[in-house]
Amino acid sequence: MKIICFGDSLTRGVTFVKGRLRIIKENYPAVLQSFFGEAQNEEVLVVNKGVFNDNSDLLLERLEKDVVAERPDAAIIAIGGNDCDFRWEEVAKHPDRDHQAIVPLTNYLENVSTLIFRLKQAGIQPMMTTMPPLDPVRYYRTISERTSTAISHWISKVGGIEHWHGNYNRQLTKLLEELAIPKIDVRSAIKQAGDLSELLSDDGIHLTKQGYNVFSKAVYEKLNQVFSRV
Numbered sequence: 001m002k003i004i005c006f007g008d009s010l011t012r013g014v015t016f017v018k019g020r021l022r023i024i025k026e027n028y029p030a031v032l033q034s035f036f037g038e039a040q041n042e043e044v045l046v047v048n049k050g051v052f053n054d055n056s057d058l059l060l061e062r063l064e065k066d067v068v069a070e071r072p073d074a075a076i077i078a079i080g081g082n083d084c085d086f087r088w089e090e091v092a093k094h095p096d097r098d099h100q101a102i103v104p105l106t107n108y109l110e111n112v113s114t115l116i117f118r119l120k121q122a123g124i125q126p127m128m129t130t131m132p133p134l135d136p137v138r139y140y141r142t143i144s145e146r147t148s149t150a151i152s153h154w155i156s157k158v159g160g161i162e163h164w165h166g167n168y169n170r171q172l173t174k175l176l177e178e179l180a181i182p183k184i185d186v187r188s189a190i191k192q193a194g195d196l197s198e199l200l201s202d203d204g205i206h207l208t209k210q211g212y213n214v215f216s217k218a219v220y221e222k223l224n225q226v227f228s229r230v
Contacts, residue, residue: 002045003223004067005029006059007078009206010132010215011050016142016203021052026209031216032223047072055082055103056111063118074125074227076184076219077115080172081131081205083108084164092148099154101164108168109175116181127222128176130187131169132215135196136162138204182226189218 005011005028013027029048036044049066051058056079067075083103091099103111112128119126139161144151155161169187176183190199190211199211207215 001043001074001227002047002070002072003032004047004049004070004072004075005032005078006049006063006067006075007129008050008054008082009052010081011048011078012052013048013050013212014052014206015208015212016201016206018202021203021206024209024212026212028212028216028219031213032219035216035220050078053082055079056108056115057103059115060111063115067119067124068122072124074127074223075119076127076129076223077112078129078186079112080108080168081134081165084168085161088143088147088151091154092150095150095153105168105171109171112172112175113179116179125182125226127182127184127226128172129184129215129219130173131165132186132190132207132211133196133200134162134165135200135204136160138200138202140204142203182222184219184222186215186218190214 011027011029013023013025013030014021015024016022027048027050029046029050033044033046036046047070051062059077059079084101084105086099086101116126116128140151140155173183190196193199193214199208199214200206201208201211
């Protein structure tokens with residue numbers, strides 16, 4: 001069985017340590033592959049097709065090349081964190097203006113629906129993770145250091161990224177239920193695994209080695225559940 005892990009920096013395996021973004025070896029596709037090895041299921045191949053800073057618009061652009069052409073049995077989509085994010089440099093310059101998420105919610109849901117439809121059309125089993133939790137305090141500290149503390153004025157008016165992040169995740173969950181697509185609830189798994197300060201890296205949004213391990217375990221358990229029915 002061949003599995004494509006398709007998504008953004010959380011699939012690629014990015015973490016944030018001492019003020020720098022880094023790619024770690026213990027990314028979730030790599031750990032997922034090791035789980036199958038430990039189970040002596042050597043016939044499973046896990047392929048990492050995560051790209052830093054991707055959103056659902058960009059996933060659609062590379063779907064054919066990075067997934068369909070690979071002819072996998074399943075594709076695990078993990079996307080949304082960059083969609084609901086904002087162009088913080090613009091927010092910092094104009095904190096009194098209205099600002100839209102990078103990919104508005106309606107577009108995001110349409111993109112996810114299209115991704116799922118195209119995968120099904122190609123005979124590939126689509127699966128999708130929820131959006132992992134974030135730590136807004138550490139996230140905004142990182143953004144403020146990169147841009148300006150002026151973003152706090154705008155955040156106080158609109159609820160900030162945690163409001164948008166939660167809303168995108170709720171609407172995503174609802175869509176997956178409507179489309180009857182296997183949902184991998186990594187959000188709940190990470191929240192229930194322990195202290196978020198140990199599972200989320202210093203920027204409050206990327207995962208640590210421990211966080212990726214929890215993420216991988218949730219994916220592994222769902223894959224076994226889905227494919228045991230086939």
